[in-house]
Amino acid sequence: MESEKYICVRETAPQNSVVIIDMNMPMQPLRRPITADSALMNPNSRILALKAQLPGTTQDHLQIFNIELKAKIKSHQMPEQVVFWKWISPKLLGLVTQTSVYHWSIEGESEPVKMFExxxxxxxxxxxxxxxxxxxxxxxxxxxxxxxxxxxxxxxxxxxxxxxxxxxxxxxxxxxxxxxxxxxxxxxxxxxxxxxxxxxxxxxxxxxxxxxxxxxxxxxxxxxxxxxxxxxxxxxxxxxxxxxxxxxxxxxxxxxxxxxxxxxxxxxxxxxxxxxxxxxxxxxxxxxxxxxxxxxxxxxxxxxxxxxxVNEATIVPFVSGQLNNLELAVTLAKRGNLPGAENLVSELICIFSGV
Missing domain, CATH: 2.130.10.110 (Clathrin heavy-chain terminal domain)
Structure with missing residues (x-):
């Protein structure tokens, strides 16, 4: 789950497949017969990243697909195993190996770029x-x-x-x-x-x-x-x-x-x-x-x-009453345009003015 838009599930039975759940349509999952060690759905669009270890090696083969167009966007063979990966933005995949961290853009023909060790x-x-x-x-x-x-x-x-x-x-x-x-x-x-x-x-x-x-x-x-x-x-x-x-x-x-x-x-x-x-x-x-x-x-x-x-109806009264923190209650109300602070500002003024 790379964002609030999609959940991506890798199934191994009855056959290898990837299930994509659109959070706006959770009862209509999209199932595709795909074999991969890991699958990540792009946080914004219907783009899927797949990772699979090459048999007999410690190398990983990475692929990025556009699901709607049913087309491969790009692929790359990593010389070392990717132990963790994540979409860090809609355009960038973060790839972590045992020694280093790389960024791979989905745009253009660029290969993963080493960021740091x-x-x-x-x-x-x-x-x-x-x-x-x-x-x-x-x-x-x-x-x-x-x-x-x-x-x-x-x-x-x-x-x-x-x-x-x-x-x-x-x-x-x-x-x-x-x-x-x-x-x-x-x-x-x-x-x-x-x-x-x-x-x-x-x-x-x-x-x-x-x-x-x-x-x-x-x-x-x-x-x-x-x-x-x-x-x-x-x-x-x-x-x-x-x-x-x-x-x-x-x-x-x-x-x-x-x-x-x-x-x-x-x-x-x-x-x-x-x-x-x-x-x-x-x-x-x-x-x-x-x-x-x-x-x-x-x-x-x-x-x-x-x-x-947050329960918008109750957080401001909770902070002012239960926590006895008028200043924070007023700040939260102002910040999130929340109800419950109508009488708190005057209380706060009285406290600061010593009335």
Missing amino acids: RTANLANNQIINYKCDPSEKWLVLIGIAPGAPERPQLVKGNMQLFSVDQQRSQALEAHAASFAQFKVPGNENPSILISFATKSFNAGQITSKLHVIELGAQPGKSSFSKKQADLFFPPDFQDDFPVAMQISHKYALIYVITKLGLLFVYDLETATAVYRNRISPDPIFLTSEASAVGGFYAINRRGQVLLAT
């Missing part, structure tokens, strides 16, 4: 995600590895952040990350932010944090002050860890989704905790932004497709 912290990791920011100037690769010997069940998360302009990488600990654009007051240009969630075990202590920082701050312009917050896991979820992060551009909220089905919701601007609940009793392994409703889709091991988003 994987950092040492990602050696022998299982790659679980790869993303780029809207400008395609910042790239982030996420992997997981076995935990510390004294607590192996708490999986370790590793992240590589790469700047295309600076041609430089930074290795960090993180299980999930996502980019966002945010307008800082006093700066007419949007800032590029990265948020990442980490859960680590050091000196017998578990630390769970959410970070939000600006990338490539603009000289002479107002910048975003970095934020961090604790991720509070319930006692029964001490070995649970984040597997995905989606940022709602509609509401400027961060959604952190864990393997065991917990959902954390934080405000992007302040990193204030808004909500926590379990949305799935089964492990979640895949998420995708649901931009139209300001939420996200998640798929769990049972095969359920979940849609989570």
Whole structure:
């Protein structure tokens, strides 16, 4: 599931086939007899990418097809195995090998272009995600590895952040990350932010944090002050860890989704905790932004497709009443054009004026 538009399923019985589910017509799946190790539907159009290992080699054969025209757009034989791949934009496929990361454009005759080499912290990791920011100037690769010997069940998360302009990488600990654009007051240009969630075990202590920082701050312009917050896991979820992060551009909220089905919701601007609940009793392994409703889709091991988003009628009263945070409630209402803040502005003015 590369976007909210399509779900792509590879079937092996009764015969090898690829099933494409258009989310606007979920009861009319398109089934094609195709043999491949992996299939990815383009996030925007009816274009399908296929990957198959060449028999007797460690090489992968990649193909891109236009389903409507029933025509092959392009193909390429990778000299090494692709261990993870993903559409990072409607025009670009991200290809991750054991050593490097490549970008392959669906336009023209170009072959995959090497972007960077994987950092040492990602050696022998299982790659679980790869993303780029809207400008395609910042790239982030996420992997997981076995935990510390004294607590192996708490999986370790590793992240590589790469700047295309600076041609430089930074290795960090993180299980999930996502980019966002945010307008800082006093700066007419949007800032590029990265948020990442980490859960680590050091000196017998578990630390769970959410970070939000600006990338490539603009000289002479107002910048975003970095934020961090604790991720509070319930006692029964001490070995649970984040597997995905989606940022709602509609509401400027961060959604952190864990393997065991917990959902954390934080405000992007302040990193204030808004909500926590379990949305799935089964492990979640895949998420995708649901931009139209300001939420996200998640798929769990049972095969359920979940849609989570803000309850527009209740979030502002919840934040002002339950969380007792009038300022955030007013901000959310203004940001998302939400009801429930009609009387809050006057309350806020009274508080600040000491009335």
